[in-house]
Amino acid sequence: xxxxxxxxxxxxxxxxWIPENLKNDLGHFNLFSVKPYLEGKLKAVPYRxxxxxxxxxxxxxxxxxxxxxxxxxxxxxxxxxxxxxxYKWDHLDTESSGMYCIFNAHFFSNFGNIxxxxxxxxxxxxxxxxxxxEAEQVVQLFARMETEFNSEYKYKYDAxxxxxxxxxxxxxxxxxxxxxxxxxxxASLRIASIFLELLERQFPIDxxxxxxxxxxxxxxxxxxxxxxxxxxRALKEMTGKTxxxxxxxxxxxxxxxxxxxxxxxxxxxxxxxxxxxxxHFTNFFKKQVGLxxxxxRKR
Numbered sequence: 175x176x177x178x179x180x181x182x183x184x185x186x187x188x189x190x191w192i193p194e195n196l197k198n199d200l201g202h203f204n205l206f207s208v209k210p211y212l213e214g215k216l217k218a219v220p221y222r223x224x225x226x227x228x229x230x231x232x233x234x235x236x237x238x239x240x241x242x243x244x245x246x247x248x249x250x251x252x253x254x255x256x257x258x259x260x261y262k263w264d265h266l267d268t269e270s271s272g273m274y275c276i277f278n279a280h281f282f283s284n285f286g287n288i289x290x291x292x293x294x295x296x297x298x299x300x301x302x303x304x305x306x307x308e309a310e311q312v313v314q315l316f317a318r319m320e321t322e323f324n325s326e327y328k329y330k331y332d333a334x335x336x337x338x339x340x341x342x343x344x345x346x347x348x349x350x351x352x353x354x355x356x357x358x359x360x361a362s363l364r365i366a367s368i369f370l371e372l373l374e375r376q377f378p379i380d381x382x383x384x385x386x387x388x389x390x391x392x393x394x395x396x397x398x399x400x401x402x403x404x405x406x407r408a409l410k411e412m413t414g415k416t417x418x419x420x421x422x423x424x425x426x427x428x429x430x431x432x433x434x435x436x437x438x439x440x441x442x443x444x445x446x447x448x449x450x451x452x453x454h455f456t457n458f459f460k461k462q463v464g465l466x467x468x469x470x471r472k473r
Contacts, residue, residue, distance in 0.1 A: 178371075179224045181278060200331055201281030205316075205323050208232060208272035223371055226278045227294065228255040229341050231304075231312045234270030238263050238301050239364075245301035250309045252345050253301045254293035258375060260367055261300070273316040275338065285335055291342050295397075302348040315341055365405065366412040369394055373421065377428050379446045386425075389448035391417035426462050429455075433471045440467045 181202060185192045196202055208230070230253045238245040238253065239262040245251070250272075255261055257279070282288045292298035304312065315337060322333045372394060376386040388394050394417060395402040406417050413420065425447050432443045444455030444467075459467045 181226050181276070184224065184226070184276070201278050201283060202226075203275065203277040203281050203323075203331065203334055205275045205320055206273065208270055208274065223257065223260040224255065225257050226276050227257065227288065228274055228276045229253070229338065229345075230255070230272060230274035231309070231316060232263075232270065232272040232274075233309070234265060234267035234272075236263055236265050236267075240300045247301065247303060250304045251301050252304055252312055252341070252348070254298075254342070254345060255300065256289070256294040258295075258368070258372060259300070260364075260371065273313075273320075275316075275319060277338070281331075282335065291346065293342060293345050302345050304348070308348065312341070312344065315344065362408040362411045365398065365400070365408040368398060369405065369409060369417070370420075372397060373424055377424070379428055379432060385446050386448050389421070391421070394421075422458075422462070426459070429459055429467070430463075430470070433467055440471075443467070 179187070181196060182192050185196070193202075193204070231250070232247070232253065233250040234247075235249065236247040236251070238247060238251075240259055279288065288294060293300060319334060319337045322330045322337065327333065372388060376388060379386070388397060391402050391405065395405045398405060402417070409415060409417050409420060415423075429443060429447055432438060432446070433440075436443070438446070440456070441452040444452045447455065449455035449458065456466055459465075459470070463470060465473070
């Protein structure tokens with residue numbers, strides 16, 4: 175698994191500096207131009223997950239890998255990256271241009287659920303090929319965004335959120351770019367990668383993140399928009415374990431941590447980990463560890 179790139183690491187890698195206002199009550203938002211590649215310096219963006227959202231207008235031919243899909247961009251495209259799905263860009267042109275904005279989930283706190291939109295869901299379409307007229311419309315949206323971003327307007331971040339929503343809805347009205355299904359072995363690897371990232375994203379359990387949402391193999395299969403048997407085959411091929419085994423192992427790991435370090439009672443821990451009854455949690459834990467949760471906590 176590739177390391178998850180944080181906002182701090184992104185700034186350090188791209189600019190060798192970290193903004194002072196990276197963490198504040200408003201969340202983080204920033205806007206950039208795509209820097210042209212110098213001759214002989216063409217590089218691929220590494221296949222990894224970033225812990226922030228990104229919307230980009232890119233002009234130049236590319237091959238974009240999102241999960242088990244490959245998008246072929248011939249001329250220009252609008253792309254939507256999210257914290258749940260790793261991706262990789264292979265830039266094929268030495269001449270490129272464009273703009274992109276990045277923001278974290280906190281930027282949209284109390285302003286709607288950004289994850290509800292298909293362009294930010296693991297099973298959604300993430301890259302949209304643009305015609306010249308469509309590209310110009312996106313350029314104008316980014317230009318408005320740049321004007322607001324550089325203004326002294328008191329409520330400029332509200333205006334920027336509205337423009338982000340405009341970009342999202344613009345993208346969802348477009349036909350997706352050409353998609354190729356990649357070879358089976360690589361597809362299994364990326365399905366496994368997404369599954370493990372979605373699983374890990376639910377932890378750690380704490381006051382601000384108090385319950386897991388994806389609990390069963392079918393939950394994950396639905397989120398990935400694949401049949402549960404397909405998910406099981408991919409995970410078995412790549413890890414040697416079933417979906418249920420992997421979920422159970424991670425839940426057990428978190429249960430041990432909560433029993434050791436939290437003040438929650440056994441019932442609260444069981445509920446947080448997706449068990450509707452404390453007896454179900456107790457039976458699960460005892461079967462795996464040989465001790466009840468209460469005895470494990472006292473040892």
